[in-house]
Amino acid sequence: MKTIENIDTRRSIKHYDAEHVMPEADLAELIRLTKLAPSSFNMQNYRLLVVRDKDLRQQIRAAAWDQAQVTDASVLFIMCADLNAHNEDPAKYWGHAPQEVQDILGPMIQPFYDGNEQLIRDEAIRSSALAGMTLMLAARDLGYDSCPMIGFDGEAVAKLVNLPAEYIISFMIPVGKKSQEAWDRGARLADDEVVSYDTF
Known part of the structure; x- marks a missing residue:
């Protein structure tokens, strides 16, 4: 396993080989692995929009301050979330579990979120x-680089991709083969600025 190495070496890459085409097998594996991410009540309320259409990506780039990684990366992922996931049939999330687990967790989901718009939105952002x-x-791990992005007009992008009314956009992630190295990594804040123990 290369988890520590991947954490150590992952950088936000801005420049990509625009000629590289991601093989379908790599894309499928990337999606499979992404879907293993944890989510509250196993709702899996993240939604992955995979954008490969060149014309559409050019329009999204225009709504993203003309940032080249939007069009030049092999694939553009738009990370979204379904704000209504808690209203689904709990069996969709827990049908695999023993009946006694289903009987406990299933009825908890909807009441936990109902009427709490802030929690619903927070959960959507957390999951995505x-x-x-x-x-x-x-x-x-698959030999690609990426760059999380919030630098775009969310309303414009939502219109371009026909975002469903019950979805929100969280951020975008271009993924591809880098054509330039990242800048030197910025210094990390000191532990005493970001780490506390037991209480603040």
């Missing part, structure tokens, strides 16, 4: 973020 990090580390 966990899936996104899983995607980036998996991409690294």
